[in-house]
Amino acid sequence: MNARDLFEAIGMVDEDLVEEADGPVRRPAWTPRRVMGRVLSVAACLCIVGAAVLSFGRGMFSAKSSAGAMLQNEAAGGAADAAPETAPDTAQAPAFYDAADDAASEKSAGSMGIPAELAEKMTPTSGAGSGVALMAYDYTEIARVDPLEGELPQALAIYRGTLAGRCLNTDAMTDTMRSALTALGYDPALADDAQLTTGYDEESTQDPEAVAQSLYEKFGIGSELDYWSGLAWMEVDLPDGGSLSVNNELTLTVTLTGDETGALTDAQAAEEADTILKANAGLLDALGGYDAMGLTGGDYSYDGTRQQFWAVLYRTGETPSEQLAGYDLAQASFSADGTGKLLSLTIPGAALAESVGEYPLISREEAAALLAGGSYLNAQYDESAPAAADIEQAESYLCYTGGRALYYVPMWCFVVDEGERENTADGLHSYRPYYVPAVSLDTLGTLLAD
Amino acid sequence: MEDHAIVELYFARDENAITETAKKFGAYCRTIAYNILASRRDAEECENDTWLAAWNSIPPNRPGRLAPYLGRITRNLALDRHDHDTAQKRGGTLGGVLLELDECLPAPGTVADHAEAAETARQISAFLRTLPEESRGIFLRRYWYCDATADIARRYHISDSKVRVTLHRVRGKLKHYLEQEGVYL
Numbered sequence: 341m342n343a344r345d346l347f348e349a350i351g352m353v354d355e356d357l358v359e360e361a362d363g364p365v366r367r368p369a370w371t372p373r374r375v376m377g378r379v380l381s382v383a384a385c386l387c388i389v390g391a392a393v394l395s396f397g398r399g400m401f402s403a404k405s406s407a408g409a410m411l412q413n414e415a416a417g418g419a420a421d422a423a424p425e426t427a428p429d430t431a432q433a434p435a436f437y438d439a440a441d442d443a444a445s446e447k448s449a450g451s452m453g454i455p456a457e458l459a460e461k462m463t464p465t466s467g468a469g470s471g472v473a474l475m476a477y478d479y480t481e482i483a484r485v486d487p488l489e490g491e492l493p494q495a496l497a498i499y500r501g502t503l504a505g506r507c508l509n510t511d512a513m514t515d516t517m518r519s520a521l522t523a524l525g526y527d528p529a530l531a532d533d534a535q536l537t538t539g540y541d542e543e544s545t546q547d548p549e550a551v552a553q554s555l556y557e558k559f560g561i562g563s564e565l566d567y568w569s570g571l572a573w574m575e576v577d578l579p580d581g582g583s584l585s586v587n588n589e590l591t592l593t594v595t596l597t598g599d600e601t602g603a604l605t606d607a608q609a610a611e612e613a614d615t616i617l618k619a620n621a622g623l624l625d626a627l628g629g630y631d632a633m634g635l636t637g638g639d640y641s642y643d644g645t646r647q648q649f650w651a652v653l654y655r656t657g658e659t660p661s662e663q664l665a666g667y668d669l670a671q672a673s674f675s676a677d678g679t680g681k682l683l684s685l686t687i688p689g690a691a692l693a694e695s696v697g698e699y700p701l702i703s704r705e706e707a708a709a710l711l712a713g714g715s716y717l718n719a720q721y722d723e724s725a726p727a728a729a730d731i732e733q734a735e736s737y738l739c740y741t742g743g744r745a746l747y748y749v750p751m752w753c754f755v756v757d758e759g760e761r762e763n764t765a766d767g768l769h770s771y772r773p774y775y776v777p778a779v780s781l782d783t784l785g786t787l788l789a790d
Numbered sequence: 791m792e793d794h795a796i797v798e799l800y801f802a803r804d805e806n807a808i809t810e811t812a813k814k815f816g817a818y819c820r821t822i823a824y825n826i827l828a829s830r831r832d833a834e835e836c837e838n839d840t841w842l843a844a845w846n847s848i849p850p851n852r853p854g855r856l857a858p859y860l861g862r863i864t865r866n867l868a869l870d871r872h873d874h875d876t877a878q879k880r881g882g883t884l885g886g887v888l889l890e891l892d893e894c895l896p897a898p899g900t901v902a903d904h905a906e907a908a909e910t911a912r913q914i915s916a917f918l919r920t921l922p923e924e925s926r927g928i929f930l931r932r933y934w935y936c937d938a939t940a941d942i943a944r945r946y947h948i949s950d951s952k953v954r955v956t957l958h959r960v961r962g963k964l965k966h967y968l969e970q971e972g973v974y975l
Contacts, residue, residue, distance in 0.1 A: 343894075684923075
C-alpha cells in the first residue's frame with residue numbers, strides 16, 4: 341500500500357462521516373465573550389518561570405531551547421510531573437521560533453495605535469477577536485445575546501489567562517483533571533494514571549534540535565501561545581467508558597458514553613435547553629456552575645445557502661464582570677443525546693482565567709474616537725480603521741474576546757457593516773468586528789508592565 | 791429540493807434531475823475537484839462528468855444522501871484527471887496530502903502488496919469513529935475533501951497550527967490503529 345492507495349481508501353469511508361465533516365461546526369466564529377463569575381476551584385498555574393523569562397515583544401523573541409531538554413528528560417524516563425526540583429515546568433519555546441514571523445502571518449496579531457507591548461498581551465491568538473468578518477443578510481441574524489442586559493457598568497475585571505506564565509502547566513493540569521473526576525463522581529486519584537503527552541512529536545526523539553526543527557517545519561507554529569497551548573495534554577479513560585483530557589491551556593474535554601446516533605443537533609439542543617440543563621444539573625454545577633444555554637452564530641456561507649448555529653453552555657452571574665465573563669470566556673461546547681444527557685463537554689482554559697482586579701471603563705464615545713483615530717486591536721492585520729461615519733452607525737457592545745490570550749481585557753466591540761462583497765450571494769453583507777480596549781491605555785500600561 | 795425528490799427524478803429518467811443536482815451540489819462538487827486539480831476549468835469539467843456519472847448510476851443505485859455520493863464520484867474523477875495530466879504543473883493540495891499520508895504507512899518492506907481498499911476503508915471508518923468530532927472533521931476535510939489547512943482553520947475557527955498538530959496526531963494514531971488491526975501485514 342502506498343499513500344495513494346491510502347488516499348483512495350479514505351475516499352471510501354462511511355458516508356455519514358463524510359457528511360458530518362461538511363456539516364455545521366460547533367465553534368463560534370467570533371463571539372464577544374462574557375466573563376463568568378464563578379471559576380473552578382482548582383489550583384492556579386504553579387509553574388515557576390526562572391530567570392530565562394522571555395522579554396516578549398514583536399520581533400524580540402529569544403529563548404533557550406529547554407523544550408528539547410524537557411523532552412529529553414521524558415525520553416530518559418523522567419516524568420514531567422516529577423520535573424527537576426530546581427526548575428519545575430520551566431519549558432520555554434524553542435529558539436527557532438521567530439516572533440517576527442507572526443507579524444507577517446495572516447493569523448498574527450495586528451494593532452493600530454496601541455503599544456505593541458500591550459497589544460501582544462491582550463490580543464487573542466484564537467477564537468473571538470480575530471476580526472474575521474461574518475456574513476449575514478441583516479445584523480440581527482448574528483447579533484449576540486447581551487449578558488449585561490442593557491446595563492453599562494462603571495468597571496469591569498481584567499483576567500489573567502492560563503497561558504500567562506508561558507510554561508508547562510503539569511500541576512495545574514493534574515489539579516484540573518482531579519476536580520473534573522470528582523465532579524463526575526470518580527476517584528480523583530485516577531488522575532495519577534493519566535497519560536501525559538508532552539511535545540509535538542509523540543515519538544519523542546532524544547535530539548532537542550531535531551525536535552525543534554520538526555516543530556517549525558511540520559507545524560509552522562503561528563504564535564507562542566499556540567505553542568504553549570498544545571505543548572502537553574493529559575488524558576485518562578473513565579471506568580464506565582468515555583474519557584477525560586486536559587491540555588496545557590487547561591482546556592477540559594469530557595467524553596461520556598451514550599447514544600451518539602441520537603445526538604441532538606445544535607438547534608434541537610437549544611429547543612431542549614431546559615431539559616439538558618436539568619438532566620445534567622449536578623455535573624454542570626460541579627464543573628463550574630454552568631446554568632444557561634444559548635444559541636449563537638447565524639453567519640452564512642459565502643453563497644448564502646448555509647447558516648451556522650451552535651448551542652453553547654455558559655454561566656450567568658451576579659456582578660457585571662461575572663455576567664460578561666460567564667458568557668464570553670467560559671462558553672462550553674457540548675453534545676447531548678436524545679434524552680438530553682451530555683455526551684461530551686469542552687470547557688475552555690479561558691474559563692479558569694483569574695481576575696486581577698476591576699478597572700474603570702472608558703465610554704463608548706471615547707472608544708469610538710480611538711477607533712476612528714486608528715487605535716484598535718484586531719488579531720488580523722488591517723490597514724486602516726473604518727471611517728468615522730461607519731463607526732457612528734456600527735453596533736457596539738462590551739465584551740471579552742475569549743480565545744487564547746495572556747490577559748483578557750474588557751473591550752468595546754464595534755461591528756461595522758462593510759456592505760456586499762464580491763463573489764458572495766446578493767444581499768449578503770460583511771460585518772466586521774473591531775475591538776478597542778475599554779480600559780484606559782494608561783491603566784493597562786501600568787497593569788500589564790512586567 | 792430534498793435529496794429523495796431529486797433521486798426520484800433520476801429514477802423517473804427526468805432530465806430535471808441534472809438541473810436540480812447541479813443547482814444544489816454544483817459548488818460542493820466544484821470545490822472538491824478544485825482542491826485536487828487547482829484548475830477552475832478542470833474542476834468544471836469534473837463537475838459535468840459527475841452529473842453524467844450520477845445519471846448513469848442512479849438507478850440502480852439509490853443513495854440515501856446525495857452529497858457524499860456525488861462528492862465521492864467527483865473526488866475519484868478528479869483523481870483520475872490528476873493522474874492523467876501529469877505533464878502539467880499543478881497547484882492544489884493533493885501533493886501535500888499524499889506526502890502527509892506517507893506518515894501513516896509503516897517502513898518499506900513491511901506492507902502487503904495490496905491491502906483490500908474496501909476493507910481498509912472500513913477500518914479507517916471504525917478508527918475515525920473513535921475520534922472526537924472536531925479531530926474527525928479536520929482529518930476528513932484534509933484527506934477526503936483536500937482542503938488547505940488554512941481553509942480548515944477558518945472553518946473550525948482555530949489556528950492553522952492547531953490544524954496541523956491535530957492532523958499529525960491523528961495520522962500517528964491511524965498508523966498505529968491500522969498496524970494493530972493487521973491492515974499492514
